[in-house]
Ligand SMILES: NS(=O)(=O)c1ccc(C(=O)NCc2cccc(O)c2)cc1
C-alpha cells in the first residue's frame with residue numbers, strides 16, 4: 001500500500017516531538033496488523049456494548065483532536081465480553097485523520113491506511129477508582145478502534161460534524177447532549193485485539209486495543225469538516241488540525257489475536 005507521507009519529526013506537532021524521548025517501550029501503539037500473522041482465538045467472546053446516550057456531556061478541541069466526553073460516574077455506558085474479564089466504562093471518544101484521503105489512520109491492516117480512525121476510550125472501574133488512575137494501570141484501559149473509509153454519507157456522524165465549527169480552536173468547548181456512539185460501530189462483529197499503549201503522551205502501556213475489522217463509511221464533506229479544525233487557539237497563527245496520527249510502532253514480542261477465522 002501507499003507509504004505515509006515522509007514527515008520530518010521537526011514538523012511534527014509539538015505533541016509528538018516528545019515521541020523521540022520515549023524509549024524502552026515494549027508494547028507501543030499503533031501497529032500494522034498483518035492479517036496472516038494474527039491468531040484466531042476461539043475463546044474470544046462477542047464484544048457487548050451498552051452505551052446510554054444521556055451520558056454524553058460535551059465536545060471540545062484539546063489541541064490534537066476533537067473529543068466527546070461522557071459522564072463516567074456510574075456503569076451507564078459500558079463494554080464487556082470480547083477479550084475483557086470485566087466491564088469497562090466509556091470516558092470519551094475522538095478521531096485521528098490525515099490532510100488528504102491517502103492517509104490518516106493510526107493502525108494499518110496489511111499496510112493499508114484509512115483516511116481516519118475513531119477511538120472509543122474506556123477504563124476499568126473494578127481495578128481503578130478513576131480514569132486518571134486507570135491510565136497508569138496495566139490493562140487499565142480499553143480502546144476500540146474503528147476505521148473510517150471514504151464512501152456514503154454517515155447520518156449519525158453528521159450530528160457530530162455539525163458541532164465542529166463551534167470547537168474550531170484549541171480549548172473551545174460546546175455542549176453536546178444525547179448522542180449514542182453505537183451508531184459509529186460497524187455491524188460486523190469481527191475484531192483484532194492486542195496489548196498496546198496510548199498513542200499520544202504519556203504513551204503509557206495500559207491499553208487493551210480492540211480494532212474492528214470492518215470500516216464505517218463517511219463522505220468527502222464530512223472528512224473535510226474534520227480538516228477545518230485548528231491545532232491553534234483563537235488569536236494564534238492558524239495551523240489546520242490534520243495528520244494527528246502517531247507513526248507505526250514495532251510489534252516486538254506481541255501476537256495479534258482475531259475473533260474470526
Ligand atoms: N489515541 S489514544 O486512544 O491512544 C488516547 C486515549 C486517551 C488519551 C488521554 O486521555 N490523554 C490525556 C491524559 C493523559 C494523562 C493523564 C490523563 O488524566 C489524561 C490519550 C490517547
Ligand SMILES: [Zn+2]
Pocket residue numbers: 094095096119199
Ligand atoms: Zn486516539
